Structure formats: structure tokens, C-alpha cells
Amino acid sequence: MFKKKMLLKLMCVAAALFCVYGVAQQQKSGHGWGLNFQNHRFQSNDKSFLSSTNVDRLKLKWVYALGTQEPRSYPLVLDDRLFIGDGNALTALDLESGKQLWSFDTESPVSTAISHANIDGEDRLFFSARGNGVYSISADESKEIWFSPAGRKSTATYSGSPLVVGDQIFAPVASSEIGLAMIPFYGCCKDSGALVALDIRTGETNWHLNTITEPAKKVGYGFLLIRRFAPSGAPVWGAPTYDSKRKLVYFGTGQNYSLPASATSDAIFAVEESTGEIRWVTQFTEGDAYNLACNLSPSHWNCPDPPGPDVDFGAPPILHETRDGNEILLAGQKSGDLHAIDPDDGSVLWTKKLGRGGLLGGVHHGMALNPVHNLIYVPIFDIYTDPKTGALPPNGGLHAVDIDTGEVAWSATYDTGCEERNCWPGISVSPIANESIVVVGTINGDLLIYDTVTGELLWSYYTRKSFSTVEENVRANGGSFDVHGALLYEDKLIVTSGYQNFGQIGGNALLVFAIDDE
């Protein structure tokens, strides 16, 4: 009897130690885009002190002028330093003063969030540069540790943020053939997206999974004798999500670039962490083939006929559980749909239509989840884009959805004063939340903070203006909020204002707000 009790105690201690190890595994690395493996984009109270009761004291603390009007990097705070991609460089700034500490040059624009891990006693940063691959650099010395083209094909584009899990980095890969298709002499299209697992210490490829395994074959001719190929596309635009219980990595894909389409476009994948073997794939939109040649003309030789709706999964999936303990994978699509998926087998639990969708419609870049209230915050952009826009009325704004029921708890739309392209009121940027506030921004440059439970607008700040910066005689201009969005850290809110891709308003302002104690 005594031995049984002792054994039971030992087993409990072992289980506790295992849990601590699992938590420590997470804590010794910073989780890039999603702030944790599950991509919640949620800061707990020990990491963010902003709340609905003090947000009115939020004041602009300092501004740094980035070197690009199209900043596309998500910052990382490590100790007293702030790291951010700045055009073809990764820059380290002093968190309190904004003074530049060092800058590391890359061959192409830094386009992702930055992850951190402590390897053999050294703090290392991991990120992707859009045109060439994944970097690992020292956080202290601005020194390259390794660079990996991640199995690069010449058309590879690195847009999704890599995810650090233990000794591996999962790097999403998209394809620039979406744009090459505009060239009439180009044989569209052959390449597929991919997820690549790299060794965290060396950058060596552990495994490489193409989203389309079937090789592309000739399917016809375009301009004169220029051939057309398929299947192609299914790029991976967003950060992957890690399931530590099932040892799976989840990620979403975009549309095909040519017809006939594959079964893996506009889909959510679940793959084995250690091998990349596919556990399940669930496709949500069949036959979606689209590329930028269709923007030039639907009759372009390289535009698929018929052209698809271009309803990618650009937002990373979010893993959580319902109030009764059932795990759920939530995926937002550019179609305007929010899907709830069973992570065991990929079956669809429910789908909620939140927006009309389109080329730039629906859920564009990301969502955030509040595990305290079991609400997911879904930004809907729904801007009109010719020729592909959903048939329903636009529903741009931020929508809070109960993940147990799929019902909308609240919706908020900010009146930007106009509905032209450069001040459309829909939300394209990824939100971030803590227990009481959720932060988004508009294309018009309005930075907005809502109450997480009621959707009440608590605070706003207009950023489409000129700012003085930490550097003497250097000014920065604000613009649209898009892509990655804000970071909440302790008493601060850190965000870049400006993004001039797809007709938005450019800007180069890195804004750091803090609670004004006075």
C-alpha cells in the first residue's frame, strides 16, 4: 500500500515536471507572429499592463523613422531591446529611447515577425527576408549565424512568419509566380507553396513539404507557343500553428495559379512535426485558380478560365479549446468565412459567414483570440476589388465571435469618413488582444482600441500625419495599418504605420505608445 502511494506520488511529480518542461520549452523561445504556438495573438496580464481602465492614459512616447514606406515586419521585444525589420535590414532599437543600437543587412526586405530562442546560452533571432530565405542572427552582436534558402526555388517568396518549436523552425514558402503570370512570355505556372522544417542550430533542412505533390504538366498554350502548366500555386502565406499535444503543425494555403486546380489549394493542412507527413488536409474552396494576369485582363493568356475568387487562407489558424474542453482549430478565409475545424481529423465543426470576401476581402492577414472570454476577434476587410468581390454587402470591421457557438458577440465598424480606396473602413490588419482590450487599425491610419467584451471603442489615434522622431531633423509619416499590426508589451503599444502595397497609404513611422504615469 505504501509502495503504491509512493509510486503515485512519484508519477504526479514526474507529470508536474513534464508540464514545467513543456512550459519552459515555450518560455525559452519567443513565438514570433502569434506570441505562442497556438497563434493566439494574446498577451497575458503579466506581459501587457494596458487595460480598459488605463488606456485613456496612453500617449505617444517616441517615433522612429523606418527606411521603407512599406514596413512589413512584426516587432520583437527582448529585455530592453526592440527588434524590427526595416526594409533590407533588421534593426535593434533601445526600447525606452528608440535609439538605434545596430542594424543587420539582408538581401531583400524583412517581411515577417521575428522569433527568438536561446541556443547554447546565446540569444538568437529568426526571421525571413521576402526574396531570399530564413536568417538566424545573434541578438547581441548583429552577426549572421546561418542563412537558409529553405529549399529555394527561384520563384520562392517568404511572406509567412517562421515558427520556432524546440530544435526546429517551420518556415512557410509562397511563390512569386502569382505575379510572373502577368508576363505574356511566361509559361504559367509550375511551382507550389511549401512548408519547410529547418534545424534551429544549423539551418539544415529536416524536411520539405510541397503543398502540391503532383508535378506540373503542360495543359495548353498561352501566347503563340508559350506553354501553360498546372497544377501550381497553393502558397503558404501565413505563419504555421503548432499543436504540442498531437505533435502536428497546421497551416493554410492560398489559391492555385493555373487550371486544373489541385485538392490542396484554399486548404488547411495538418502535418507531422518530425517528418512533414500529411495527417489530413481539408479544402474549403474547390477550383480556385487565380493570378495577377487576371487583374490586367480576364482575357490574358495566363489568366485561368474561369478565374477563381482568390480566397486564400492568409491568416494563420488558431488552436484553442471550447469551454467544455474540446479542442478546436479556427481558420479565417478571404471569402469572409470563419471555419471551426476538429484538429483530430480536419472535419468542419461549423462555418460562420462574416464578410463578402474577395481579392482583398474577408480575413486578410490574421485574427486574435481571447482565451479568458473564449472570443475570437476576426477583422473583415471586404474592400471592393474589380473583378472579384463577393456578392453580399460589405461587412468591413472587427467582429468578436464566441468560439463555442460561432455566434457573433459584437461587431464594430469605425467611421473613417469616406469609403474611397485609401480610407476604406474595413480592417485588414491583424489584431492583438489582452484580457480587456483588442487593438486594430484602419487603412485610413486610425489606430483603434476596443473593449474585448463589449466592443466599445475605448481609444483612437489618427496616424496619417508627420511625426518628429528620435533622430534630429528626421521626420516620419504615418499611413495605413495593414499586415501584422500592433504588439502589446508591458505598458507599451508598439506599431508601424504605413503600408503602400495594393493601393494603401505608405508610411514609415514606428510608433511606441506608453501609459503616461503623470
Add this chain to the structure above:
Amino acid sequence: MSEFVLATHGRRLFAALLDFVLVIVGLIVVLATTRLLESSEPWTNDLSFNVRIFAAGALTYLILNGLLLIYRGQTIGKFVLGIRIVITGTDRRPPIWVLVVRSLFIPPVFVAIMFNDWGGTVFIVAFVWYGTILLKHRKCLHDYLVRTDVIGHVNTKGSSTQPV
């Protein structure tokens, strides 16, 4: 005794413009049939792109003007405008190697400059290269390099002007 009348600026200009349009149209057809730009490689590798464009440009030029150059020292544009390339000081067609260097080397260089979007460089280079035609001898830089002229007609002493 023969007197070689240099081609007028106007004829050279219009001949060049006609040749330019024809080469562009021909280049499009050549690129679409040879598939030199079909793969992703030239669109992601500058050297590969320039080599392929050069090759396509040269092939187009040869297809359009090869025979006329060999037999008459003319491009299509020069044929239409009644002017031809000769060895300086004579009315003789230059050796084929001279025509090759003169015709194939220079135009693709300009095409490569334009496709590489080197900004105003192409205009500066064009001004330097062709601006010398405004001088007394009406020679472009390539005419100086390979010792050629472009003539309109030949005056033979004691007889009426004979068109070329």
C-alpha cells in the same frame, strides 16, 4: 570620278525608326516561339535574362535583315528609304563581319540597358552613341568604330545622279 552623297539625317532617322518597330514586333514573335523567357529562371536571374534577350534580339535582327545586309548592305528600313551601308570613302558593301559587328552588337546592348531599367542611362548612352551623326561626317559611333558610312546615292562625274 564618283562622289558619295551621305544619307540625310531624315532618311537615317526614319529608316532607324522603321527598323526599330519591325525589330520589336519580330522580337515578340521570336520570344513567343522560342520560349526563351518561358521559365522562371530568366525572371529571377539578371544575367540569364540579358543573355536570352540579347540572343533573341540578334536572332530577330538576322531574320529580318540578314539577307538584305549580306547582298545589299541594307536593313529593311534602309531599303525602304533608299540608303545603304558602305565602307568609308567607297560605294562598296562592307565585309560581312563588319556588318555583323555593326548590326548585332549595338542594338541588343540598348535593349539590355532598357530592360534592366537603368533609368536615364539609356538616354545618355544613346545621345553619345548617335549624337555624333549631327557632325559633319554624319557618322554614329559604330560607323567610326568599323569605318562605315551610310550613303543615299552616288554622283558620277559627268553624268546625272544615279540613285543607289
